[in-house]
Amino acid sequence: MEISNDLRDRSLGILNEFLRLESVSAGNSCINETASYLKDLLNDLGINSEIRRSTGNPVVIGRIDSRSRRIIIYNHYDVQPADPLDEWKTDPFNPMMIGKRLYARDVSDNKGTLIARLIGIYQALKDKIPVSTTFLYEGEEEIGSPNLENFIKSNKNIINGDSLIMEGGTLMGSRPVISLGVKGLLYIELSYEIGSSDVHSSMAPVVENPAMEIIKAISALSDGTDITIPGFYKDIRNLTEDEINIIKEYPVDMENIKRSLGVDNLKKEGSYEYAMSLFTEPTFNIDGFSSGYSSKGSKTIIPKRAVAKIDMGLVPDQDPNSIYRNILYKLDSVHFKGTVKMLGAEYPVRTSPDGDLSRAMIESAETVYKIRPVIIINSPGTQPMGLFTRYLKIKDAVSAIGVGDEHSRAHAPNESIDIDNFFLAIKHTYEFIKMYYH
Amino acid sequence: MEISNDLRDRSLGILNEFLRLESVSAGNSCINETASYLKDLLNDLGINSEIRRSTGNPVVIGRIDSRSRRIIIYNHYDVQPADPLDEWKTDPFNPMMIGKRLYARDVSDNKGTLIARLIGIYQALKDKIPVSTTFLYEGEEEIGSPNLENFIKSNKNIINGDSLIMEGGTLMGSRPVISLGVKGLLYIELSYEIGSSDVHSSMAPVVENPAMEIIKAISALSDGTDITIPGFYKDIRNLTEDEINIIKEYPVDMENIKRSLGVDNLKKEGSYEYAMSLFTEPTFNIDGFSSGYSSKGSKTIIPKRAVAKIDMGLVPDQDPNSIYRNILYKLDSVHFKGTVKMLGAEYPVRTSPDGDLSRAMIESAETVYKIRPVIIINSPGTQPMGLFTRYLKIKDAVSAIGVGDEHSRAHAPNESIDIDNFFLAIKHTYEFIKMYYH
Numbered sequence: 001m002e003i004s005n006d007l008r009d010r011s012l013g014i015l016n017e018f019l020r021l022e023s024v025s026a027g028n029s030c031i032n033e034t035a036s037y038l039k040d041l042l043n044d045l046g047i048n049s050e051i052r053r054s055t056g057n058p059v060v061i062g063r064i065d066s067r068s069r070r071i072i073i074y075n076h077y078d079v080q081p082a083d084p085l086d087e088w089k090t091d092p093f094n095p096m097m098i099g100k101r102l103y104a105r106d107v108s109d110n111k112g113t114l115i116a117r118l119i120g121i122y123q124a125l126k127d128k129i130p131v132s133t134t135f136l137y138e139g140e141e142e143i144g145s146p147n148l149e150n151f152i153k154s155n156k157n158i159i160n161g162d163s164l165i166m167e168g169g170t171l172m173g174s175r176p177v178i179s180l181g182v183k184g185l186l187y188i189e190l191s192y193e194i195g196s197s198d199v200h201s202s203m204a205p206v207v208e209n210p211a212m213e214i215i216k217a218i219s220a221l222s223d224g225t226d227i228t229i230p231g232f233y234k235d236i237r238n239l240t241e242d243e244i245n246i247i248k249e250y251p252v253d254m255e256n257i258k259r260s261l262g263v264d265n266l267k268k269e270g271s272y273e274y275a276m277s278l279f280t281e282p283t284f285n286i287d288g289f290s291s292g293y294s295s296k297g298s299k300t301i302i303p304k305r306a307v308a309k310i311d312m313g314l315v316p317d318q319d320p321n322s323i324y325r326n327i328l329y330k331l332d333s334v335h336f337k338g339t340v341k342m343l344g345a346e347y348p349v350r351t352s353p354d355g356d357l358s359r360a361m362i363e364s365a366e367t368v369y370k371i372r373p374v375i376i377i378n379s380p381g382t383q384p385m386g387l388f389t390r391y392l393k394i395k396d397a398v399s400a401i402g403v404g405d406e407h408s409r410a411h412a413p414n415e416s417i418d419i420d421n422f423f424l425a426i427k428h429t430y431e432f433i434k435m436y437y438h
Numbered sequence: 439m440e441i442s443n444d445l446r447d448r449s450l451g452i453l454n455e456f457l458r459l460e461s462v463s464a465g466n467s468c469i470n471e472t473a474s475y476l477k478d479l480l481n482d483l484g485i486n487s488e489i490r491r492s493t494g495n496p497v498v499i500g501r502i503d504s505r506s507r508r509i510i511i512y513n514h515y516d517v518q519p520a521d522p523l524d525e526w527k528t529d530p531f532n533p534m535m536i537g538k539r540l541y542a543r544d545v546s547d548n549k550g551t552l553i554a555r556l557i558g559i560y561q562a563l564k565d566k567i568p569v570s571t572t573f574l575y576e577g578e579e580e581i582g583s584p585n586l587e588n589f590i591k592s593n594k595n596i597i598n599g600d601s602l603i604m605e606g607g608t609l610m611g612s613r614p615v616i617s618l619g620v621k622g623l624l625y626i627e628l629s630y631e632i633g634s635s636d637v638h639s640s641m642a643p644v645v646e647n648p649a650m651e652i653i654k655a656i657s658a659l660s661d662g663t664d665i666t667i668p669g670f671y672k673d674i675r676n677l678t679e680d681e682i683n684i685i686k687e688y689p690v691d692m693e694n695i696k697r698s699l700g701v702d703n704l705k706k707e708g709s710y711e712y713a714m715s716l717f718t719e720p721t722f723n724i725d726g727f728s729s730g731y732s733s734k735g736s737k738t739i740i741p742k743r744a745v746a747k748i749d750m751g752l753v754p755d756q757d758p759n760s761i762y763r764n765i766l767y768k769l770d771s772v773h774f775k776g777t778v779k780m781l782g783a784e785y786p787v788r789t790s791p792d793g794d795l796s797r798a799m800i801e802s803a804e805t806v807y808k809i810r811p812v813i814i815i816n817s818p819g820t821q822p823m824g825l826f827t828r829y830l831k832i833k834d835a836v837s838a839i840g841v842g843d844e845h846s847r848a849h850a851p852n853e854s855i856d857i858d859n860f861f862l863a864i865k866h867t868y869e870f871i872k873m874y875y876h
Contacts, residue, residue, distance in 0.1 A: 185738075194702065195700040195701035195702055197700045199700075199701060201723045201749050201751065202751065202817070202820075203716075204722075205705070205751070205818070206704050206706050206712055206715055207704060208703065208705055209723055209724050211724035212660070212662050215656055216661075218650075218653055222650070224654045261641065262634040263632050263633035263637060263645055264633055266645065267643070267644050268643075268644050277644055278641075278643050278644055281643040283642035285642040285650075286647050286649035287639060287730050287741070288731035288741065289727050289730065289732065290732030292724065294726040294746075297582075297781065298725070298749070300625070300723075300725060300819075302723060303724070303725070309732065309736060313639065313640065313643070343735065380641065381640035
């Protein structure tokens with residue numbers, strides 16, 4: 001497709017309007033107004049739309065119905081807070097072009113992507129491609145989608161479909177990234193409290209130390225190298241030859257990675273070993289540990305309480321709920337006296353690179369970007385993709401078509417995109433639809 | 439001895455004056471004024487005195503010289519801050535009697551004790567007992583005596599002696615407590631930093647987790663039951679039959695202990711097992727552990743840093759410096775990548791219950807209090823007693839003669855003593871001197 005001047009102006013106009021809406025979910029500002037704006041926008045573009053209540057912020061649903069197979073497109077209309085405001089060089093809610101970059105809160109993650117996809121499909125619709133789509137725009141992604149599971153469960157008939165395109169999709173240099181899945185997640189909290197106040201450490205012979213109790217529990221679950229939760233590794237799906245080849249192709253610049261993460265060392269040496277770990281290794285990571293005194297100098301106490309937060313990155317077909325049960329079993333067997341809480345669970349997803357969705361996405365990317373996309377078998381992080389694949393039995397799911405690049409600073413001050421990437425994402429959506437419905 | 443009305447009035451007058459001086463070492467207020475007050479007070483009582491510089495706050499030294507053997511008496515003239523002020527029912531620096539209790543900051547720990555001992559010895563001097571004493575009053579006890587070691591090392595000729603009476607000595611009900619020693623201490627800090635900022639936990643397959651690195655190090659040193667530092671237990675001195683009998687006599691009320699500590703459980707059941715652990719078991723106690731995120735909900739990060747503070751309570755003849763070397767050796771052998779720092783070291787001390795000092799102290803307590811004192815072979819906590827026994831080769835050291843009881847609230851708002859215990863401590867000092875120089 002070529003983007004006409006009219007379409008260019010119209011899509012930029014819409015994007016700018018949308019970016020002006022301060023839909024901060026953490027602050028609950030402007031949420032209903034933004035949902036209404038989106039509903040009206042969809043209607044203006046000839047797409048049936050409605051606002052549906054959830055147990056949290058409202059969800060905007062748009063539908064294009066034809067007799068063809070159906071694609072679910074997931075995005076969100078809420079944004080991160082703009083703080084710290086004094087680090088912005090522009091007004092975060094008054095979009096501004098500087099050179100070729102458009103600056104505004106959420107332009108990269110994800111309002112630019114939402115609009116680009118919408119415009120691409122609007123154009124496909126005008127060109128009479130027999131597309132069948134459900135747009136699902138939630139208003140709580142930036143606060144962890146606490147009500148999405150309930151919403152999906154109770155709206156199965158409306159948001160059912162054959163394929164799913166999640167939020168996400170960035171560019172590495174000029175190469176678009178296509179994720180054929182996501183890692184899962186199990187997030188737990190371990191805590192132990194001995195009483196109402198700290199105790200002098202001279203009582204250590206007779207009073208339990210809660211930090212040590214948590215350390216013993218953690219040591220029962222992982223020795224720092226291997227994860228020792230019973231059955232932890234047993235459901236891991238073997239990699240196919242195609243997937244191994246995809247991993248081999250992943251571009252790795254170790255020095256650049258260290259610099260951008262701000263770390264002095266990486267655990268892996270060599271690009272292949274790095275990529276293989278990043279995408280296929282399940283993890284046991286301590287997000288936080290807090291107990292007692294940790295300021296300057298020394299204080300001799302038995303802390304009254306200790307708490308640790310731990311996330312486990314899961315790969316297909318590990319099951320967070322079954323792993324959680326095995327954690328409880330293991331901690332029980334070592335007589336852990338504290339409390340275990342599950343703070344989050346996401347199922348991992350990995351879609352075949354050979355399916356219709358993957359192939360149309362990869363081939364359309366090559367057509368539009370004129371370069372081989374970066375393909376990853378599943379993202380190293382997580383997204384609520386598993387909710388769709390499990391509750392709606394959607395087999396093919398990818399995370400692709402996005403407008404952000406390595407300079408986009410999502411969630412940070414001075415978020416921006418290269419405006420060319422906005423138009424490329426419109427084209428990519430359009431070409432993908434054409435190939436998928438070929 | 440009987441305390442005359444004159445002596446009673448004079449000693450109360452001195453105590454009240456002394457308590458009015460706001461000698462908060464943490465705030466560095468009124469320190470020099472209080473040192474001068476003490477020097478003048480000693481001179482007024484006929485005791486040679488001087489203020490000696492240290493690398494920190496000045497030290498007040500008083501000397502009574504005769505040809506007899508010499509007792510060192512250690513106390514401090516600095517006090518804890520009075521915060522939180524709004525929890526006091528009286529002015530902490532304007533002493534006030536309510537019923538039989540005198541309320542003021544530091545009256546229990548330890549200005550009341552300092553004055554009672556001083557008056558007792560002043561009276562012995564007047565009664566021509568051939569006492570030979572060095573009073574050492576430091577001004578930094580409440581901030582951890584950071585300069586005491588240096589002071590002792592460079593003033594050996596002045597503070598040498600045959601026996602030592604440290605600060606301390608409280609009452610359990612109406613029974614005075616006599617500690618024939620102290621536990622030692624080794625305080626260390628383990629820390630590990632991976633870089634300049636937290637990293638998203640999706641990078642856990644390739645980036646080290648500093649909290650896990652600290653947990654691995656701690657697990658190499660203790661399994662939560664046994665301490666696995668090489669040679670940790672090898673220097674522990676056997677208990678004598680007398681010492682075992684002393685432990686058996688220690689009064690234990692488990693329910694009361696739990697209530698006063700505010701803990702739900704104790705590790706030991708049965709009084710003897712409790713007392714045996716409390717006084718003779720060396721410990722490995724986590725005072726604090728801090729890394730990453732520990733507030734409400736979940737945050738997926740690899741923390742940039744982790745730090746743990748650990749104290750080890752040591753019993754005779756464990757050597758904190760040798761144990762520290764073995765910790766370094768052990769952590770090296772498990773390839774610990776972080777940093778180890780020693781934040782404190784105290785040598786344990788245990789004096790024979792059969793020596794002249796112990797016997798005079800115990801017998802004089804029985805004479806004055808008309809009840810068997812509570813004897814402990816060494817306190818469960820620590821004091822810098824080891825500095826005197828090691829650097830000055832003082833063999834006999836006890837911690838006894840004090841004015842505080844279970845209601846005294848040392849370091850807390852509404853610190854107080856029963857004023858009868860002040861006069862009993864004067865008498866105890868006097869009778870002890872009489873017996874020791876018998």
